[in-house]
Amino acid sequence: AQSVTQPDIHITVSEGASLELRCNYSYGATPYLFWYVQSPGQGLQLLLKYFSGDTLVQGIKGFEAEFKRSQSSFNLRKPSVHWSDAAEYFCAVGLMEYGNKLVFGAGTILRVKS
Amino acid sequence: DTAVSQTPKYLVTQMGNDKSIKCEQNLGHDTMYWYKQDSKKFLKIMFSYNNKELIINETVPNRFSPKSPDKAHLNLHINSLELGDSAVYFCASSPSENTEAFFGQGTRLTVV
Numbered sequence: 001a002q003s004v005t006q007p008d009i010h011i012t013v014s015e016g017a018s019l020e021l022r023c024n025y026s027y028g029a030t031p032y033l034f035w036y037v038q039s040p041g042q043g044l045q046l047l048l049k050y051f052s053g054d055t056l057v058q059g060i061k062g063f064e065a066e067f068k069r070s071q072s073s074f075n076l077r078k079p080s081v082h083w084s085d086a087a088e089y090f091c092a093v094g095l096m097e098y099g100n101k102l103v104f105g106a107g108t109i110l111r112v113k114s
Numbered sequence: 115d116t117a118v119s120q121t122p123k124y125l126v127t128q129m130g131n132d133k134s135i136k137c138e139q140n141l142g143h144d145t146m147y148w149y150k151q152d153s154k155k156f157l158k159i160m161f162s163y164n165n166k167e168l169i170i171n172e173t174v175p176n177r178f179s180p181k182s183p184d185k186a187h188l189n190l191h192i193n194s195l196e197l198g199d200s201a202v203y204f205c206a207s208s209p210s211e212n213t214e215a216f217f218g219q220g221t222r223l224t225v226v
Contacts, residue, residue, distance in 0.1 A: 032212060032213050032214070034213075034214070034215075036217075038155075042219065042220075043204065043217045043218055043219040043220050044157075044204065044206075044217040045217075046214065046215075046216070049214055051212060088155060090157065094212065094213025094214070094215075095213065096212070096213060098170070099145075099162045099164070099169035099170035100145050100162060100164075100169075100208055100210070100212075100213045101147070101159045101162055101170055101172075101213070102149075102157075102159065102213055102215055103159075104156070104157040104158070106154075106155075106156055107155050107156075107157075
């Protein structure tokens with residue numbers, strides 16, 4: 001069955017430090033891949049997506065992610081974290097042949113310390 | 115000019131009641147969804163509709179009945195509410211050609 005694993009439940013980084021959030025997926029083909037961010041009490045905002053082509057994708061708010069087929073990974077990175085980045089981050093796999101549904105990871109809570 | 119809007123934002127109700135959540139999207143998308151986010155923040159799809167046709171029903175109890183009057187609207191009706199139905203329900207939409215979903219702000223349902 002398709003699944004998405006985010007191994008880190010919580011991550012704490014200092015403001016200005018770099019960030020990497022891990023995401024691994026289990027799926028037979030190359031899926032569509034997404035990172036969403038959810039601030040407390042808010043909906044889900046799309047940070048970036050990978051459909052095909054260049055494996056390094058740029059998103060909003062200075063985030064980027066790299067698709068590595070050999071590792072079935074799609075890790076999210078940011079070179080310098082801001083206090084406003086504190087939120088929960090969800091990696092998701094998009095499955096066209098299953099009604100276009102998204103399968104989400106369990107999320108990673110990012111805390112930023114000043 | 116909100117892209118995906120759902121109402122109400124908060125819903126507190128007693129066990130056994132029936133309630134509805136409404137969703138509308140102005141993105142021109144063909145596909146709409148309901149997702150449930152439980153108390154551990156885990157997100158799971160419940161239903162998807164494409165052009166008013168049910169595509170996914172992800173083993174959701176039949177107390178939950180989605181209705182799509184047109185492709186811009188997908189409402190969720192819940193009968194005989196139970197404590198375990200307490201969650202945040204998100205509506206979303208995407209184009210048919212990919213799975214890039216745009217989410218509403220969520221409806222926090224609390225059953226007491």
